[in-house]
Amino acid sequence: MTINDRLIAPNATRGEAALCYSAAVAGAVTAGLLARHAGGSALVIVVVALVGFDLFGGAVVNATTSAKRWFHRPGRDARHHLAFVAIHLQPFLLALVVPGVGWWTAAAIYGFVVAAALVVTVTPHYLRTPVAFAATVFGAVLTTAVLAVPAFLLWFGPVLLIKLLLAHLLPDSAAADRLPSTPAPVV
Structure with missing residues (x-):
């Protein structure tokens, strides 16, 4: 397996790879600069930049056809x-390294994401697409307006x-087109 096979998917196109790596780098730079501007230590800046690389890049990766x-x-x-x-333990990594991210906040974010993924699956x-979108919008409110998270995060x-929820759990539209469009009639 090549590095692209592992980080994106087997048979990813050049365009997909370029877009994914660009988003990952831009996410790392953006997240790192936000942490630096907030006065984060070198460790905080590096960890937040790595999380940004993974999440921004991963959101784009998971949305690719490949x-x-x-x-x-x-x-x-x-x-x-x-x-x-479940392997996305970044909330706990941030709680470990970033002042202002508490363990309860990390657990709430992680728990919400895992519970929402269970509901979607x-x-x-x-109904999966609208349920995934509903969970995402309510989760966005939870993680930005309810839980205590530093502004730079x-x-x-x-x-x-x-x-x-949106990029990983939802199949591509061609696969979704092969699924039943309406539920079976209740008899």
């Missing part, structure tokens, strides 16, 4: 998708939600 094809290939099921969501296919929750 990644959709890879993550939603035959044999992949809800367990695989939930495991992918058990929802009938024809207000991007974190919404971008995490976009990466995992």
